[in-house]
Amino acid sequence: xxxxxxxxxxxxxxxxxxxxxxxxxxxxxxxxxxxxxxxxxxxxxxxxxxxxxxxxxxxxxxxxxxxxxxxxxxxxxxxxxxxxxxxxxxxxxxxxxxxxxxxxxxxxxxxxxxxxxxxxxxxxxxxxxxxxxxxxxxxxxxxxxxxxxxxxxxxx
Amino acid sequence: xxxxxxxxxxxxxxxxxxxxxxxxxxxxxxxxxxxxxxxxxxxxxxxxxxxxxxxxxxxxxxxxxxxxxxxxxxxxxxxxxxxxxxxxxxxxxxxxxxxxxxxxxxxxxxxxxxxxxxxxxxxxxxxxxxxxxxxxxxxxxxxxxxxxxxxxxxxxxxxxxxxxxxxxxxxxxxxxxxxxxxxxxxxxxxxxxxxxxxxxxxxxxxxxxxxxxxxxxxxxxxxxxxxxxxxxxxxxxxxxxxxxxxxxxxxxxxxxxxxxxxxxxxxxxxxxxxxxxxxxxxxxxxxxxxxxxxxxxxxxxxxxxxxxxxxxxxxxxxxxxxxxxxxxxxxxxxxxxxxxxxxxxxxxxxxxxxxxxxxxxxxxxxxxx
Numbered sequence: 199x200x201x202x203x204x205x206x207x208x209x210x211x212x213x214x215x216x217x218x219x220x221x222x223x224x225x226x227x228x229x230x231x232x233x234x235x236x237x238x239x240x241x242x243x244x245x246x247x248x249x250x251x252x253x254x255x256x257x258x259x260x261x262x263x264x265x266x267x268x269x270x271x272x273x274x275x276x277x278x279x280x281x282x283x284x285x286x287x288x289x290x291x292x293x294x295x296x297x298x299x300x301x302x303x304x305x306x307x308x309x310x311x312x313x314x315x316x317x318x319x320x321x322x323x324x325x326x327x328x329x330x331x332x333x334x335x336x337x338x339x340x341x342x343x344x345x346x347x348x349x350x351x352x353x354x
Numbered sequence: 355x356x357x358x359x360x361x362x363x364x365x366x367x368x369x370x371x372x373x374x375x376x377x378x379x380x381x382x383x384x385x386x387x388x389x390x391x392x393x394x395x396x397x398x399x400x401x402x403x404x405x406x407x408x409x410x411x412x413x414x415x416x417x418x419x420x421x422x423x424x425x426x427x428x429x430x431x432x433x434x435x436x437x438x439x440x441x442x443x444x445x446x447x448x449x450x451x452x453x454x455x456x457x458x459x460x461x462x463x464x465x466x467x468x469x470x471x472x473x474x475x476x477x478x479x480x481x482x483x484x485x486x487x488x489x490x491x492x493x494x495x496x497x498x499x500x501x502x503x504x505x506x507x508x509x510x511x512x513x514x515x516x517x518x519x520x521x522x523x524x525x526x527x528x529x530x531x532x533x534x535x536x537x538x539x540x541x542x543x544x545x546x547x548x549x550x551x552x553x554x555x556x557x558x559x560x561x562x563x564x565x566x567x568x569x570x571x572x573x574x575x576x577x578x579x580x581x582x583x584x585x586x587x588x589x590x591x592x593x594x595x596x597x598x599x600x601x602x603x604x605x606x607x608x609x610x611x612x613x614x615x616x617x618x619x620x621x622x623x624x625x626x627x628x629x630x631x632x633x634x635x636x637x638x639x640x641x642x643x644x645x646x647x648x649x650x651x652x653x654x655x656x657x658x659x660x661x662x663x664x665x666x667x668x669x670x671x672x673x674x675x676x677x678x679x680x681x682x683x684x685x686x687x688x689x690x691x692x693x694x695x696x697x698x699x700x701x702x703x704x705x706x707x708x709x710x711x712x713x714x715x716x717x718x719x720x721x722x723x
Contacts, residue, residue, distance in 0.1 A: 211596070219586075219599035251440040253589055253600065254532065255409065256447040257552075257630045259544060260521030261507060261607060265447040266545035267532050268552050269632055271409035271587060273442055273600055287594065291587060291601035293410060332454060337498035339456055342472040345465075 217308055217317070220324045221301035222290035228327075229300035232320040236313070241281035242303055248276035248288075248295035274298035284309040377422050391415035400604075400633025401425060405674060406432035407534075407553035409603050409632050426555075426674050433675050446588040446597050450607045450630070453583040455505045457634075461577040462512075462611060468505030473582060474634075508579040509609050509626065518611065518624040540666045547649055547669060548642075552631055554672030556638045562662040563644035571648050571660030573627070578609040580636045606631045610643035617655055625654065 221229075233239070250272055257268040275289040276299040286306025288298040304320060307313040378385060392399055392415045402414040406429045414432055421427035457473025460466055472478075512518040524530075524545060531546040542550075551559065566573045584602040591598055608629035616622035627647025629639035648662040661667055671677060 211594075214594075215596055215598055222599055222601050249440075251442040252408075252436060253442050253587070254444045254534070255587055255603065256445050257450070257548075257605075258447045258521065259524075259548065260626055260628050261450045261509065261609065263521030264524045264528070264545065265530060266548045267444070267530070267534075268448070268549065268605075268630055269404070269407035269409065270436060270441075270534075271445075271600075271603060272413065272439070273589070275442065277593075287591065289589065289591070289598065289600055291409070291603065293413065333501075334498070335454065335456065336501040338496040339471050339473055340501040341497040341499040342457075342475075343469045343499070343502065344472060345470070 214305070214308070217321055218287070218289075218301075218305060220321045220328075221288060221304055223328060224297070224301065224304075224320065224324045226294065226297050226300075228320065228324060229297060229304070232304065232316065232323075233300060236307075236316060238312075240307070243279045243281070244276070244299075245279050245285065246275070246277040248274060248299045248302075250274045250293045250295060276302040278302045278306060280306045280310070282310060377420075386419060388412055388415045388419065391418055397634060398423070398425065400635055401556060401638075402428045402432055404632040404635060404638060405429045405553055405555060406436065407632075408432050408436045426678050430675050430678065443589055445600075446590065448585040448587060448603075448605065450581070450585055450605070451507050453505075453581055453585050453605075453607070454602070455581060455583040456604075457582040457636075458505050458579065459577070460508050460579045462508060462579075466506065466508065466511065467503055469502055471505070505581070507609070508611075512578070512611070512624060516623075519614075519626055522626070522628065538669065540669075541652070542665055542669055544646075544650065547665060548628065548630070548646060550669045550672055551629075551642045551645060554642070555674035555677070556635065556641070558672055558674070558677075559641035559645055560637060562648075562668060563641035565660065566644055566648050566662045571663045573610075573644055573647050574613040575627070575644055575647070576611045577640065578611040578626075580606065580608050580639065582606045582634050582636065604633055606633065606635050606639040608636065608639035608643040610640070610647055612647050614654060620654075625650070 251274075252270040253273045254270050255268045256265045258265055271291055272293050273289060273291055274293055274295045274297065275287070276295065277288075278286050278299065280286070280303075284306040286302040286304070286309075288301030288303070288305060290298055290301060304317050308317040392411050395415075395418065398418055399411055399414045402417055402425060403409050403411070405425075406414065406417070408414070410432075413435065414428070417428035417431040417435075418425075420431060455468070455471060455473075457475060458468060458471045460470065464470075509518060509521070513520070522544065524543065528543065528545075531543060531549070533546060533549050538546075538550075565571070567575070582604065584604050586602050587600045588597040589600050590596070606629075608627075610627035610629070612625045612627060614620070614623055614625040625647065627643035627645070627650075629641070629643035629646065631639045631642060645662055645668060648660070649665050649668060650656075651658050651663050656663070658664055
């Protein structure tokens with residue numbers, strides 16, 4: 199219990215955490231294209247999954263208070279081992295097990311010096327797309343910003 | 355009571371075949387795709403996800419299609435599906451303060467950090483049928499503008515003055531409950547009530563919320579804030595020792611601000627009701643927040659005088675899958691049960707008529723005398 203808490207407070211690998219978040223949002227096309235682009239494809243051995251299950255999503259009372267269970271979401275995950283020994287984990291929302299498996303492969307590839315640049319290129323591509331989408335959404339929302347005028351009531 | 359029956363296999367198979375035919379409808383029309391339902395009937399998909407308590411757009415759209423648009427049937431199908439999947443774990447609580455905002459309005463402050471952002475709303479439309487949607491007219495691209503500052507939470511603004519209660523803490527030592535793991539028990543703690551309300555029937559919660567406005571348990575509400583947008587879902591991975599993002603989900607959050615006169619223990623201040631719902635559904639989030647506040651009678655020593663304040667009544671009847679199961683089972687064969695009752699009523703009627711005949715004969719004798 200104490201160990202888990204300590205570990206949570208100091209993520210040992212912030213770069214990997216960020217990369218896994220991006221891989222979770224990569225489309226199947228992006229992942230497939232990056233895989234096809236690899237000159238030297240490693241052998242991939244399944245360790246767990248790919249499988250689909252549920253994660254209970256939590257909220258907080260009042261937005262910032264104590265947690266409560268909001269409802270579940272489908273999650274697909276996979277763990278693989280490359281023939282060179284690296285273990286990769288992939289986990290993402292939805293029932294697309296193929297994406298989860300590919301995400302696990304790229305998580306493992308990221309640990310190999312030789313493939314680092316390929317993985318970084320994929321991560322950059324995903325990050326750029328997400329930034330563009332986010333920017334676009336924020337701009338569209340900003341265009342609907344209003345200023346309400348309060349009318350003066352009664353006699354002056 | 356329902357007693358099992360046998361037989362009817364051929365009729366049932368043919369009925370389901372007929373259902374498939376009617377679901378498909380006119381074969382000269384193209385069939386609707388899951389992607390089309392997700393994109394063009396998105397709020398129907400959102401409602402099914404919220405009340406099935408399972409966030410998955412594609413599966414919810416499939417349920418809508420399978421149910422021919424019957425929302426409660428779709429919710430039932432998706433709720434049943436979730437029981438087939440293993441539970442991987444619990445997410446970190448979503449951080450709605452850092453939501454990627456798509457809509458945010460406040461009825462309590464005109465000018466506030468982040469502004470009033472209408473987003474894709476039905477508000478201020480004239481609710482006139484739009485003939486341009488009959489034909490497939492081209493739809494204009496949305497307007498764009500430079501985004502403004504961070505969208506601050508309204509409860510934090512009020513909190514600065516100390517005039518509003520905090521976000522909501524459970525009593526010391528409270529263990530968070532999970533309705534999908536333990537049977538319901540009353541009195542039910544607020545965290546469990548919120549879980550039940552989040553998946554509760556929109557129509558039922560709307561009616562209860564409305565009843566509080568009409569005087570059945572006063573809540574005196576203001577919409578502090580409604581916000582809709584995407585939040586990250588993070589899951590702790592024990593094998594790595596840290597939490598990773600699984601992606602984002604869209605949620606609607608409502609902070610309802612309610613007046614409270616104070617008590618011997620607490621000074622006069624604003625109290626709060628909270629609503630959080632999967633997808634875009636501010637009607638549901640607002641209803642949930644009103645009912646959440648109405649149910650907090652024990653915290654404010656309020657008398658329970660109205661249905662919306664009675665947690666056993668509200669929580670026991672909010673789940674439309676349970677409700678439809680119990681109401682709709684009445685149409686299944688109850689032959690044995692009914693035969694027993696028929697026999698009983700016949701006997702009672704015989705006794706009644708015999709007694710009546712005796713009375714009538716007595717009256718006639720008396721009249722003749």
